Amino acid sequence: MERLLVFACVVVTAVAVPITFKECISTGGEGQVKSVDISPCPVQPCVFTKNVTATVKVTFTAPQDSGSLKAQIYGIIEGIKVGWAMPDPDGCHSNITCPVTGGNVYTYTSTLGVPKGAPKLRLVVEWSLTGSKGEKQFCFDFPMEIS
Ligand SMILES: *[C@@H]1O[C@H](CO)[C@@H](O)[C@H](O)[C@H]1NC(C)=O
Numbered sequence: 001m002e003r004l005l006v007f008a009c010v011v012v013t014a015v016a017v018p019i020t021f022k023e024c025i026s027t028g029g030e031g032q033v034k035s036v037d038i039s040p041c042p043v044q045p046c047v048f049t050k051n052v053t054a055t056v057k058v059t060f061t062a063p064q065d066s067g068s069l070k071a072q073i074y075g076i077i078e079g080i081k082v083g084w085a086m087p088d089p090d091g092c093h094s095n096i097t098c099p100v101t102g103g104n105v106y107t108y109t110s111t112l113g114v115p116k117g118a119p120k121l122r123l124v125v126e127w128s129l130t131g132s133k134g135e136k137q138f139c140f141d142f143p144m145e146i147s
């Protein structure tokens with residue numbers, strides 16, 4: 001019985017949970033992001049340890065057609081935006097078949113690893129996907145902690 005319970009807990013923590021986020025687009029793109037799921041993130045704000053790579057899924061409605069998608073991540077630390085290296089910033093490699101069609105719903109799937117040498121701190125992460133005409137296909141931010 002105890003063993004069963006422990007197993008059940010492990011399964012639950014491995015499931016992606018929708019996290020609380022804020023869209024950062026002020027014009028023309030309201031409500032583009034339907035949900036953001038991060039795994040593992042059993043409690044919010046998400047706490048990331050340096051040796052763990054999290055899976056991030058973003059379900060969004062494309063605002064317009066685009067043949068290319070470029071992802072960018074920034075860490076915002078006390079109001080200062082710092083670029084966050086990504087192994088593959090091409091959104092067309094992230095579970096999306098390009099070109100995207102405006103009005104359609106897509107699930108962008110990527111990973112988030114803590115950069116080497118990052119200090120322990122709390123910060124806000126801003127994640128965006130930019131289309132071929134410079135438009136934001138999505139942009140959102142969420143708080144996290146590096147430990
Ligand atoms: C990450 O590091 C912590 C502390 O060193 C360790 O307990 C944990 O098992 C590691 N996790 C992975 C996935 O390597």
Ligand SMILES: *[C@@H]1O[C@H](CO)[C@@H](O)[C@H](O)[C@H]1NC(C)=O
Pocket residue numbers: 057095105106107108109
């Ligand atoms: C990939 O995208 C499809 C269609 O948008 C979605 O149903 C599926 O859950 C996504 N897969 C992953 C691993 O995110």
